[in-house]
Amino acid sequence: xxxxxxxxxxxxxxxxxxxxxxxxxxxxxxxxxxxxxxxxxxxxxxxxxxxxxxxxxxxxxxxxxxxxxxxxxxxxxxxxxxxxxxxxxxxxxxxxxxxxxxxxxxxxxxxxxxxxxxxxxxxxxxxxxxxxxxxxxxxxxxxxxxxxxxxxxxxxxxxxxxxxxxxxxxxxxxxxxxxxxxxxxxxxxxxxxxxxxxxxxxxxxxxxxxxxxxxxxxxxxxxxxxxxxxxxxxxxxxxxxxxxxxxxxxxxxxxxxxxxxxxxxxxxxxxxxxxxxxxxxxxxxxxxxxxxxxxxxxxxxxxxxxxxxxxxxxxxxxxxxxxxxxxxxxxxxxxxxxxxxxxxxxxxxxxxxxxxxxxxxxxxxx
Numbered sequence: 507x508x509x510x511x512x513x514x515x516x517x518x519x520x521x522x523x524x525x526x527x528x529x530x531x532x533x534x535x536x537x538x539x540x541x542x543x544x545x546x547x548x549x550x551x552x553x554x555x556x557x558x559x560x561x562x563x564x565x566x567x568x569x570x571x572x573x574x575x576x577x578x579x580x581x582x583x584x585x586x587x588x589x590x591x592x593x594x595x596x597x598x599x600x601x602x603x604x605x606x607x608x609x610x611x612x613x614x615x616x617x618x619x620x621x622x623x624x625x626x627x628x629x630x631x632x633x634x635x636x637x638x639x640x641x642x643x644x645x646x647x648x649x650x651x652x653x654x655x656x657x658x659x660x661x662x663x664x665x666x667x668x669x670x671x672x673x674x675x676x677x678x679x680x681x682x683x684x685x686x687x688x689x690x691x692x693x694x695x696x697x698x699x700x701x702x703x704x705x706x707x708x709x710x711x712x713x714x715x716x717x718x719x720x721x722x723x724x725x726x727x728x729x730x731x732x733x734x735x736x737x738x739x740x741x742x743x744x745x746x747x748x749x750x751x752x753x754x755x756x757x758x759x760x761x762x763x764x765x766x767x768x769x770x771x772x773x774x775x776x777x778x779x780x781x782x783x784x785x786x787x788x789x790x791x792x793x794x795x796x797x798x799x800x801x802x803x804x805x806x807x808x809x810x811x812x813x814x815x816x817x818x819x820x821x822x823x824x825x826x827x828x829x830x831x832x833x834x835x836x837x838x839x840x841x842x843x844x845x846x847x848x849x850x851x852x853x854x855x856x857x858x859x860x861x862x863x864x865x866x867x868x869x870x871x872x
Contacts (some may be wrong), residue, residue: 509600513556516607520546520553544615552606559599566592608858613714614680618673619656619782620712624666625688627706630695632665634816635708637839638689639669642682644841651675656775657763663697670779672715679714684827684850686712686813693818703819707812716781721788723781729753732769752776759783828853 523546526532532539569585569592576582622638624631646653652674659667673682689708694701732747749764750772761783763776815824816835823838823846824831830849834842 512607513560513603516549516552516556520549523549548610552603555599555602555606559596559603562592562596562599566596604859605855608855611680611683613683614677616679617675617715618679618682618712619670619715619779620673620682621668621670621710621779622666623668623709623711625707625709627691627704629661629663629665629697630691630704631706631708632661632667633663633696634689634691634706635666635669636664637691638708638710639666639671641839641841641843642673642685645843646673646675646841648841648844649675649678649681651678655765656779657761657765672778679712681847681851682712683714684712684847684854685710688812690812690815691818692815711786713782713786715778716785721781721784723754723777723784727755729755730773748772750776752780754780754784757784757787759787825850 523542526542527539527546532542566589569589572578572585573582573589620642622635622642624635627634643653654672654674656670656672658669661667687710689710690705691708692703692705695704695706698704729752731751731753733749733751734747748767748769749762750769751760751762752773753760759780761776761780763772763779766772766775813825813827815826816839817824818835820833821835822831822833823835825846828849830846832838832845838846
């Protein structure tokens with residue numbers, strides 16, 4: 507009975523959103539219209555599954571009535587045989603509905619600040635950081651997302667000590683958030699004369715883009731330094747003080763940007779990165795207090811976690827969190843991340859569903 511009431515509320519909300527979207531005043535309010543349209547779109551799969559479930563339930567009720575009446579033996583046998591199949595289909599739809607109605611991460615629809623940093627491995631780690639940056643750019647192209655470079659520290663041989671970019675597009679954070687962590691590569695570096703396999707590491711941080719309403723920064727808490735941009739190897743690439751370094755005094759966070767020739771643009775990009783980091787810090791601290799912090803099998807985002815290994819000699823990619831191995835290394839590095847992203851999201855939904863059911867069992871037994 508409780509689930510039936512919930513289903514009816516979902517259907518009612520879906521219809522209500524349709525009415526709200528047709529109102530002229532809401533159409534003129536672009537932000538509100540996008541918000542309503544997004545909510546309705548998120549409910550659509552659940553609504554279709556609920557409608558299928560209710561149709562199956564109606565047919566089951568009719569068959570039950572035929573069995574209870576029992577006046578026509580042949581009709582009773584047909585109804586009984588059909589009831590078993592209907593029960594199976596109803597159960598399957600209920601399981602789907604549970605997944606569709608799981609609480610959604612409100613950040614999923616946000617744009618994403620993506621940070622890649624070379625870790626252990628020196629030049630080889632920096633080269634692999636460039637490989638990962640290319641991989642994510644190609645994946646973004648497949649999703650019709652837009653990428654904007656925010657900051658980078660290139661090396662002389664074509665790698666990156668650090669590269670930060672903004673990913674803009676539908677469900678960008680929702681699909682990329684499980685990429686946070688340490689990515690390990692095993693291969694023979696181009697700088698290795700003896701042909702030995704080396705292991706290097708690169709860290710990835712995926713942050714939801716902060717909005718001004720999320721983070722309020724007091725200008726008095728910022729120290730802004732300007733200096734001349736420099737390229738790899740230390741050569742000057744700009745004759746004016748256009749590079750910007752911003753220090754957030756209360757936390758000690760430092761962000762710098764030198765990609766643009768305009769000091770104003772570099773400052774704006776550095777602030778964008780700083781706000782995303784401050785938002786992530788605030789949310790992590792809040793999550794720690796309630797012992798959630800996106801822990802568990804998938805969503806930790808802990809920078810110290812080794813989440814994935816790219817093994818070149820064997821041509822494989824292994825995601826250690828879900829025990830997934832794909833023998834398509836070249837394809838993955840060319841942006842074919844779909845299978846990995848989808849299976850991580852599925853495992854996360856299953857974990858959330860398990861927690862919700864456990865919470866429901868505890869509540870029911872209280």
